Amino acid sequence: MKKNQIDRVWRWQITASAAAALLIACLLGVGFGPVNLNFGSIIRTLLGLPNGLESEDRTLLLELRLPRVVLGALVGAALATSGAVYQSVFRNPLADPYLLGVASGAGLGATIAITNGGGDLHALLPIFAFLGGVLAVAATFLVAGRLFADPSTLLLAGIAVGSFATAFQTYLQQRNSAALRPVYSWILGELTVANWDVVKWAGFYILIALAVLIRISKVLDALMLSDEEAYSLGVSPQKIRMIAVAAATLATATAVSASGLIGFVGIVVPHLVRGLTKRATNRSLLSIAFVGAAFLVIADLGARTLLSPAELPIGVITAFVGAPFFLFVLRARNRGSQ
Amino acid sequence: MINIENLSVRFDNAEVLQSINLDIPEGTWSCLVGPNGAGKTTLLRTMLGMQPYSGSIKYNDREIAKNKSLNIAFVPQRPSIPAAMSVAEYVMLGRAKLDGWGKESAHSRNIVHEMLEATQLLGMQSQLVNTLSGGEMQRVLIARALVQEPEVMLLDEPTSALDLHHQIAVLNKVEEIKSTGVTIVSTMHDITLGAMYAERIIIMQSGRVLLDGESHSVIHSPELRSAFDDRISVHLLENGRPVIIAAKRATG
Numbered sequence: 155m156k157k158n159q160i161d162r163v164w165r166w167q168i169t170a171s172a173a174a175a176l177l178i179a180c181l182l183g184v185g186f187g188p189v190n191l192n193f194g195s196i197i198r199t200l201l202g203l204p205n206g207l208e209s210e211d212r213t214l215l216l217e218l219r220l221p222r223v224v225l226g227a228l229v230g231a232a233l234a235t236s237g238a239v240y241q242s243v244f245r246n247p248l249a250d251p252y253l254l255g256v257a258s259g260a261g262l263g264a265t266i267a268i269t270n271g272g273g274d275l276h277a278l279l280p281i282f283a284f285l286g287g288v289l290a291v292a293a294t295f296l297v298a299g300r301l302f303a304d305p306s307t308l309l310l311a312g313i314a315v316g317s318f319a320t321a322f323q324t325y326l327q328q329r330n331s332a333a334l335r336p337v338y339s340w341i342l343g344e345l346t347v348a349n350w351d352v353v354k355w356a357g358f359y360i361l362i363a364l365a366v367l368i369r370i371s372k373v374l375d376a377l378m379l380s381d382e383e384a385y386s387l388g389v390s391p392q393k394i395r396m397i398a399v400a401a402a403t404l405a406t407a408t409a410v411s412a413s414g415l416i417g418f419v420g421i422v423v424p425h426l427v428r429g430l431t432k433r434a435t436n437r438s439l440l441s442i443a444f445v446g447a448a449f450l451v452i453a454d455l456g457a458r459t460l461l462s463p464a465e466l467p468i469g470v471i472t473a474f475v476g477a478p479f480f481l482f483v484l485r486a487r488n489r490g491s492q
Numbered sequence: 493m494i495n496i497e498n499l500s501v502r503f504d505n506a507e508v509l510q511s512i513n514l515d516i517p518e519g520t521w522s523c524l525v526g527p528n529g530a531g532k533t534t535l536l537r538t539m540l541g542m543q544p545y546s547g548s549i550k551y552n553d554r555e556i557a558k559n560k561s562l563n564i565a566f567v568p569q570r571p572s573i574p575a576a577m578s579v580a581e582y583v584m585l586g587r588a589k590l591d592g593w594g595k596e597s598a599h600s601r602n603i604v605h606e607m608l609e610a611t612q613l614l615g616m617q618s619q620l621v622n623t624l625s626g627g628e629m630q631r632v633l634i635a636r637a638l639v640q641e642p643e644v645m646l647l648d649e650p651t652s653a654l655d656l657h658h659q660i661a662v663l664n665k666v667e668e669i670k671s672t673g674v675t676i677v678s679t680m681h682d683i684t685l686g687a688m689y690a691e692r693i694i695i696m697q698s699g700r701v702l703l704d705g706e707s708h709s710v711i712h713s714p715e716l717r718s719a720f721d722d723r724i725s726v727h728l729l730e731n732g733r734p735v736i737i738a739a740k741r742a743t744g
Contacts, residue, residue, distance in 0.1 A: 159601040247575040372594030380568040434577035
């Protein structure tokens with residue numbers, strides 16, 4: 155620290171490190187599996203240089219592993235960033251991206267697709283899940299009445315809408331017990347459906363939402379203060395909250411419909427980045443997106459390889475690894491602040 | 493100079509501020525007093541430009557509703573205390589209007605350092621705000637408002653959460669800020685303290701201004717007692733300073 159000056163709140167080097175972590179995670183993600191690929195060959199193939207992978211290995215990389223890794227990175231970035239944004243908007247460190255009923259709504263949508271459709275509707279599962287998620291959030295806002303008049307009313311409305319959707323989902327499952335297994339498998343999250351088509355549509359919505367969130371990330375810091383202070387600094391807190399929640403909901407609903415319910419990323423990653431950098435600012439949002447992406451790519455690598463050739467649901471890995479690590483960071487941070 | 497003319501504010505169907513007229517000279521400290529629900533906080537929020545109103549509020553002839561460039565700082569009674577944010581980071585947010593969000597010039601980092609020193613927070617800049625005591629947090633709020641380099645500072649009950657020692661420390665700091673030319677408008681439950689520091693007292697009741705004038709004359713006025721339903725009494729100390737206490741009503 156220079157004399158008579160406080161430390162910088164944020165340094166670009168932190169963001170650069172997070173980006174590097176994501177690159178390494180992606181390389182590991184495409185390199186390892188039941189068949190291991192050579193890293194040099196992977197890089198040459200991706201850059202279109204001579205002496206890259208050939209025949210089956212090339213197909214394995216470009217048509218199976220790469221779309222899966224890209225989808226994992228997109229979903230991880232979406233969940234982690236949305237979690238961080240919800241935590242700021244609701245001024246609640248325990249807020250997670252599934253808070254406003256999006257998860258239960260998506261779960262209900264997916265269950266409707268699975269129980270009613272047989273083979274035909276199953277292909278439309280992501281669309282049903284997406285619609286279910288968005289409708290549930292819309293219902294939450296409708297129940298809560300005046301937009302953001304009181305964030306805690308919105309949270310409670312989210313719980314009510316979520317419970318209603320879950321109850322309805324359980325009812326459908328009970329009436330159609332054959333659907334139990336596919337529904338639960340979806341609820342635990344899976345990236346096995348990844349192909350370039352899924353990556354394209356999910357990427358489209360997630361990247362739009364993330365671009366909006368990163369763009370407003372600096373102003374989001376105003377929500378750390380009281381509404382009056384935010385206003386005195388030239389920010390309209392209501393407007394920022396609305397944009398932030400809309401974009402975070404779009405990202406979450408897309409992530410859920412592409413990969414099921416992957417828990418824990420939205421809480422662990424923001425706290426991890428904030429804990430390690432000792433910074434609360436939302437200028438960390440881009441880093442949180444990178445780390446969330448890296449986290450899910452590595453978790454998926456574990457899901458694919460730990461019980462190979464069988465696959466573990468990725469949600470099991472994120473919770474299994476995430477929970478103890480999270481507790482460790484929490485303890486370390488609390489010790490630091492005492 | 494702040495000129496408030498015929499100011500009214502409605503919430504749904506209730507008129508919470510009614511036909512308020514006030515002239516507040518630059519570089520003075522005015523203190524709003526009155527019972528709960530008199531409209532003090534609403535008046536502060538309206539002066540910040542946050543609340544739709546009819547009538548006019550002008551800062552040096554600029555209407556607040558139309559002028560976002562006015563630099564008015566606000567110190568809230570109930571702050572939002574984020575988890576895991578350091579004192580320095582919190583105070584730095586006050587520079588956002590001058591620097592732009594997400595920017596932190598060397599000059600700003602100097603000013604934050606200077607204000608942390610002025611509010612006796614230096615050495616605590618890495619501490620997390622959610623671990624601070626009430627008195628420390630109040631100083632952080634004032635430091636955050638100060639780095640904004642405001643023309644006007646609005647303080648909502650700046651001493652309500654503090655013990656006597658810290659009340660005086662905070663009020664002395666505000667007095668120092670006033671001496672640099674900043675106009676101060678505060679609400680305060682403790683009228684004795686308000687009269688000690690502010691040169692003007694504005695008595696409010698049921699959304700109206702009952703009386704507005706020089707502190708000592710207002711304190712002895714019948715309007716003050718009537719605003720509190722005659723439940724206060726004013727006593728003079730040996731040095732002539734007035735002390736206002738709640739009066740015990742005769743029972744039976």
